[in-house]
Amino acid sequence: MENETVNCPNNTKINTYCSCPKTDCPRHGLCCECVHTHKNRVTEPIIKRFPHCLRDLVQEAIAEG
Numbered sequence: 266m267e268n269e270t271v272n273c274p275n276n277t278k279i280n281t282y283c284s285c286p287k288t289d290c291p292r293h294g295l296c297c298e299c300v301h302t303h304k305n306r307v308t309e310p311i312i313k314r315f316p317h318c319l320r321d322l323v324q325e326a327i328a329e330g
Contacts, residue, residue, distance in 0.1 A: 285317040
């Protein structure tokens with residue numbers, strides 16, 4: 266998957282809005298890899314299965330649910 270995300274034409278635009286505080290993460294700014302990694306954390310609580318940038322939306326959905 267690495268080659269696909271590195272060549273993503275939207276990486277520069279997406280990186281501008283990356284809110285993840287873990288700037289030392291090798292996936293920082295590579296949204297496709299980040300989402301893929303978090304999605305596969307099946308033993309983690311649901312909130313940790315979403316990247317940092319989407320957690321506010323998840324919390325909002327849970328509160329409305």
